[in-house]
Amino acid sequence: MGAEKFPELDPIFAKYRGKKGTLIPVLHEVQNRVGYLPEDIQKHVAQKLNVPLSKVTGVISFYSFFSTEPQGEHTLGVCLGTACYVKGAEALVEEVKDQLDISEGETSDDGKFTLTVTRCVGTCSLAPVVMIDNKYYGNLKPADIPEILAKYQDSGQEGK
Amino acid sequence: MDNREVLICSGTGCLSSGAEEIEEAFQQELVDRDLLEDIEVKKVVKKTGCVGPCSLGPIAIVKPEKTFYGKLEVQDVEKIVTEHLEQGNIVTDLLVEEDGHKVEEYTELNFIKGQKQIALKNIGEIDPASVEDYLKQEGYQAVEKALLDSTPEEVIKEIKDSGLRGRGGAGFPTGLKWEFTAQAESEQKYIVCNADEGDPGAFMDRSIIEGDPHKVIEAMTIAGYAIGADKGYVYVRAEYPLAIETLASALDIARDRGYLGENILESDFSFDIEIRVGAGAFVCGEETALLKSIEGKRGMPNPKPPYPAQKGLWGEPTVINNVETLACVPEIINQGSSWFNGIGTESSSGSKVFAVAGDVIGTGLIEVPMGITIKEVVFDVAGGIPDNKELKAVQIGGPSGGTIPSQYMDLEIDYESLNEAGAIMGSGGLVVMDEDTCMVDVARFFLDFTQEESCGKCPPCRIGTKRMLEILERITSGAGEEGDIDKLQELGERIIETSLCGLGQTAPNPVLSTIRFFRDEYEAHIYDETCPAGVCQELAPPYVIEDETCIGCTNCVDECLVEAISGEAGEVHEIDEDECIACGACAEVCPVDAIYQRSQGKGDA
Known part of the structure; x- marks a missing residue:
């Protein structure tokens, strides 16, 4: 019955057919498409790649990029690398938590944001930095957070 | 015009x-x-x-x-x-x-003046999307020289003679690594480029891939020729979307132009490269864990030996070099090993890229000759400390490194001198810390990082770092006990001796080096229940409002998380010192700078 399920994922499996060590790239692409990796998807991937489900689940639970829970429309990552930490990134985390009323790893009630605390994103000169999806906001103070969040509140569009 | x-x-x-x-x-x-x-x-x-x-x-x-x-x-x-x-x-x-x-x-x-750019040479000169730009900078000449005019043995000898050592961690001689892998007997060998740049505060590998991607491709091809590999992998962090995109399009161009693929430059040598994207696990920067991750497994390290040179990717001999190391290779082939060896110190040749960040005016990437002093880096190249503050320490080598205090600023930087000072070269993160930095808190920060990133395979790292973190959290929250410093030292030394991989073996360094140089700060937290730098909130002195400056705007009243500030609009506000948690949010929003932290006086808060 798995065969008819998730036909939209078939091109991903086709792309990696015959290559070695493809579980992680496949999971990246599946997550990009579906948004997260719930159990039925994990079973499907295991079957398609002909690996035990335990291996798929093991890999997903090991790597912090993979999520088994639905994610918000935008992922908001506060960088807690050294430079950001020294420049007060923890206060940014508190401010975001306050504004969105969520804790790390949670998604806001309106489904807009998932808050994560990321490892160094490599833009230390702009510390402290918040990354929303693939966009960076640097040299921030807690007071800047409401304005940035507001850019994403109205539409699904990334703000400028 | x-x-x-x-x-x-x-x-x-x-x-x-x-x-x-x-x-x-x-x-x-x-x-x-x-x-x-x-x-x-x-x-x-x-x-x-x-x-x-x-x-x-x-x-x-x-x-x-x-x-x-x-x-x-x-x-x-x-x-x-x-x-x-x-x-x-x-x-x-x-x-x-x-x-x-x-x-x-x-x-x-x-x-720019104080730098010696080798790995970063082209960055800023060329358009990363243009192979023509790269060709104008002697691009792909080194691979031509290697493939058409040299034997693999000659290439390896050149790299050995240059004295190039790994730029991503322990500083192992690159030429030796290549030689061991070349000598290993196997039909199939691999080149892996480690671009899993996870040390917080280091971003040179990202910049090299984003700014000069063809150089990495050229270097990997040369390495492949030297050891007899026909396949390479670049393992890049998922946190670097632009680097992944830039490299992917450079790979396509290189294939189109015949710099990758079958019979490169019409020689007998064939080689191709695939990108593998990490998934957010710091430990995958450790080479055996990285290989597991490419194989599609949980990224848990293996004991060494066997080294990857004998048994690496899918059990085959494998060379793993970091991006910055590889970026030196074409320059060495083009300019010669004696040129490279003439730069730097006796044990450490060439230059090293540092990512300078923190409390310093000129933040960014600098590439300086080995042997330069820390003082020259911080003050001459990076412009010194902002706001007339004093330098307290520099942290080199990230979570595996150590903190070097200001009295060591004349230390000449090379692999050995940094080790002696309790730090490591590591990947070259250099975070400058001014007088307002609490060294106990910095140690806690790094340990929190490594403890979280411990893969859990070996108990010294999994449990040991957790116990150390608990002690540090106790100290920074004002509940430190007699004997805590000794416990930290003992645990730290055990973890170093008994951990399986580099992550655990270096995790205690930030703690041990801060105890070595800033023991008095630990003691102040434990015995005097004060944080001298005013960072640790539970020990920090409260904020106060200067009556004559306050304009009664109510900004701070609204901002205070614990409602410790009273006062109506137009009246002077007041902070209840018993309620104040010293978070500093009020000082942040005060338009007239009337709020400061008690013990520090105005201007320093």
């Missing part, structure tokens, strides 16, 4: 400070004035990686004069086009000021 170029830094750093808008503004101005045929606006990652002074971004460099314009805003563009590009006059107002004078050429910036 011939051959004019406007180079816009498009590194991640500059992009987030608005480089794209600046570039569009230039394009638009040139279209409007019909100048496009004379002047080409190029997207180039600036000279010092994504940096140069990336604290000065967005940046434009006008060639051929090499005029440097920093901190640009969109409205500045019109002025540059009119006065500089059309009339040939440098716009003095927009130049950067250093030591009391305006700097015209970017090579005259303090940040």
Whole structure:
């Protein structure tokens, strides 16, 4: 019955057919498409790649990029690398938590944001930095957070 | 007006400070004035990686004069086009000021002057998307020299003679690594480029891939030829989307041009490269864990030996080199091993890229010859400490490294000297810390990181770092006990001795080195229940409001999380010191700077 399920994922499996060590790239692409990796998807991937489900689940639970829970429309990552930490990134985390009323790893009630605390994103000169999806906001103070969040509140569009 | 170029830094750093808008503004101005045929606006990652002074971004460099314009805003563009590009006059107002004078050429910036660029050489000179630009900078000449004029043994000898050592961690001699792998008997061998740059505060690998991707491709091809591998992998962090995209398109171009694939440059040698994207596990920067991850498994390290040179990817002999190490290879082949060996110190040849960040004026990437002193890096190249504060320490080598106090600033940087001082070269993160930094808190920060990133395979790392973190958290929250410092030292030494991989073996370094140099701060937390730097909130003195300055705007009243501030609009506000948690949020929003932390006095808060 798995065969008819998730036909939209078939091109991903086709792309990696015959290559070695493809579980992680496949999971990246599946997550990009579906948004997260719930159990039925994990079973499907295991079957398609002909690996035990335990291996798929093991890999997903090991790597912090993979999520088994639905994610918000935008992922908001506060960088807690050294430079950001020294420049007060923890206060940014508190401010975001306050504004969105969520804790790390949670998604806001309106489904807009998932808050994560990321490892160094490599833009230390702009510390402290918040990354929303693939966009960076640097040299921030807690007071800047409401304005940035507001850019994403109205539409699904990334703000400028 | 011939051959004019406007180079816009498009590194991640500059992009987030608005480089794209600046570039569009230039394009638009040139279209409007019909100048496009004379002047080409190029997207180039600036000279010092994504940096140069990336604290000065967005940046434009006008060639051929090499005029440097920093901190640009969109409205500045019109002025540059009119006065500089059309009339040939440098716009003095927009130049950067250093030591009391305006700097015209970017090579005259303090940040650039003190450097010796090898790995970063092309970055800022070339458009990463253009292979022609790379070819103009001797690109793909080294691979030609290696494949067509040298035997693999000669290539390995050249790298050995250069004295090149790994730039990503322990500093193992690169030529030896290649030789061991070349000598291992197997039909199949692999080259792996480690671009899983996870040390917080280090971003040189990202900048090299974003700014000069073909150099990494060329170096991997040379390495493949030297050891007899036909396949390479680049393992890049998922946190670096721009690097992944840039490298992927460079790989396509290289294949099209015959620099990758079957019979490269019509030789018998065939080689290709695949990108593998990490998934957010710091431990995958450790080489055996990285290999597991490429194989599609949980990234847990293996004991060594066997080393990857004997049993690496899928059990086959494998060379793993970091990005910056590889970026030196084509330069060594082109210029010769004795040239490279002539730079730096006896044990550490060449130059090293440092990512300078923290409490320092010129943050960004710098590449300096080995043997330069820490003082020269912090004060001459990076411009010193802002706000007239005192330097307290530099942290080198990230979570595996150590903190070096200000009295060691004359230390000449090489692999050995840093080890002796309790730090490591590591990947080259260099975080500058001023007097307001609490060393116990810094140690706690790093241990929190490694403890979280411990893969859990071996108990010393999994449990030991957890116990150390608990002690540090106790100390920073004011509940430190007699004997805690000794416990930290003992645990730390055990973890170093007994952990399976480099992550655990270096995890206690930040704690041990801060105890070594800043023991009095630990003691102040434990015995006097004070945080001398005023960082640890539970030990920090409360904030107070200066009556004569307060304008009664109520900003702080609204901002205070614990409702410790009272006062009506127009009246002087007051902080209840018993309620205050010393978070500093009030001082942050005060428009007239009337709020300061009690023990520190105004101006230092």
